[in-house]
Amino acid sequence: QVQLVQSGAEMKKPGASVKVSCKASGYTFTGYFVHWVRQAPGQGLEWMGRINPNSGDTNYAQKLQGRVTMTRDSSVNTAYMELSSLRSDDTAIYYCARERDFSTSRAIDYWGQGTLVTVSS
Amino acid sequence: DIQMTQTPSSLSACVGDRVTITCRASQNINTYLNWYQQKPGKAPSLLIYAASTLQSGVPSRFSGSGSGTDFTLTITSLQPEDFVTYYCQQSYSTPRTFGQGTKVEIK
Numbered sequence: 001q002v003q004l005v006q007s008g009a010e011m012k013k014p015g016a017s018v019k020v021s022c023k024a025s026g027y028t029f030t031g032y033f034v035h036w037v038r039q040a041p042g043q044g045l046e047w048m049g050r051i052n053p054n055s056g057d058t059n060y061a062q063k064l065q066g067r068v069t070m071t072r073d074s075s076v077n078t079a080y081m082e083l084s085s086l087r088s089d090d091t092a093i094y095y096c097a098r099e100r101d102f103s104t105s106r107a108i109d110y111w112g113q114g115t116l117v118t119v120s121s
Numbered sequence: 122d123i124q125m126t127q128t129p130s131s132l133s134a135c136v137g138d139r140v141t142i143t144c145r146a147s148q149n150i151n152t153y154l155n156w157y158q159q160k161p162g163k164a165p166s167l168l169i170y171a172a173s174t175l176q177s178g179v180p181s182r183f184s185g186s187g188s189g190t191d192f193t194l195t196i197t198s199l200q201p202e203d204f205v206t207y208y209c210q211q212s213y214s215t216p217r218t219f220g221q222g223t224k225v226e227i228k
Contacts, residue, residue, distance in 0.1 A: 035217065045157075045165065045208055047217040059215045062122075095164055099212070105171035106212045107155040111164035 002026040004096050004112035011118045017084040020115045022096030029077040030054040033099045035108060036070065036081045038092040046092075050099070051079060086119045093117075123147050123211050127220025133228040134199055142194045142223045144209035149189050153213035156185055156194045159222075160205045168207075169194065199225070 007021040022034065036048040049060035051070040058070045069082045079096055096112040124147035134140050144154065152172035157165040167176045169185040172192055182197045196203055204227050209220040 037219075044222045045159075045210075045219040047219065050215065050217075061216050097164075102170055102174070105153050105155070105174075107167055107170035107176075108157075108165075108210075109167050109170075109176070111166070114164055 002098065002110045004098060004110055006094075006096060006112040006115045009116040009118070011120065012086050013121055014087055014119055016086050016119075017082060018086060018117050019080055019082040020094050020096075020117070022079045022081070022112050024077045024079070024098070027098070029072075030074055032101075034070075034072070034079040035097045035099055036068075037095045037097060037108075039095070039114075040089070040092040043092075048081070048094075053079060083117075086117075088119050091117065091119045122216055123150060123214060123218055125209055125211055125218050125220040127209050127223055129223060130221060131224040131226060133226045135228050136199055136201060138199050139195065139197045140199060140225060141196075142207055142209075144187075144192045144194070144220050146190045146192075146211055146213075150211045150213035152188050153211055154185075154187065154192045155210045155212055156183075157208045157210065158205055159208065160202075165208060196225075201227075 003025045005023045010018050030053045033050050035050040051058045053072045072079045093114040095114050097108040098110040100109045126145045128143050154172045156169040159165040173185045184195050206224045208222050
């Protein structure tokens, strides 16, 4: 069965960086885009970007450009999201997710369990 | 960027009621519209994709409609487990964008 298993919770100080991993299993890792979505406490869903695990090509949300880097290691079926220059408003649950292409659309059909990143001095 | 406006932000209803949530895109997205359900403390889960196609395993009381810029999610005969939060999302282009969410509460 398809699974996305993320790394554990992180606590960071302002200005630091965090790297979250997302290990995929149960499907061909290089066949599906991996997206990253975050959710601040009590807030909605915010799309951060995506990576094509086959090519490594990425697209990032404009507001995070320059601070976010998405990478992958296909040898271990794992995607990574690194966020630098952390601020308190980066405190959120970070999700990785797989996007599937349907014949007339595309949608995220599997999500990781989420990783809580807390930024506090 | 495509803006997604979801209304209402919250609603109160009773078990057995029918409710409708609306999502409007700032430009034509054909049927590249998805609906997700999120239970407290959990990751979102896919309910409907391509505006009206039910994801496998989703109860038939959920339905979606629309194309272009205007879309609706309808839940007929609300069940206790349906009192959670729902999000629309466009997958027409990047950046992918979500609606603000609708929290369905028990009246």
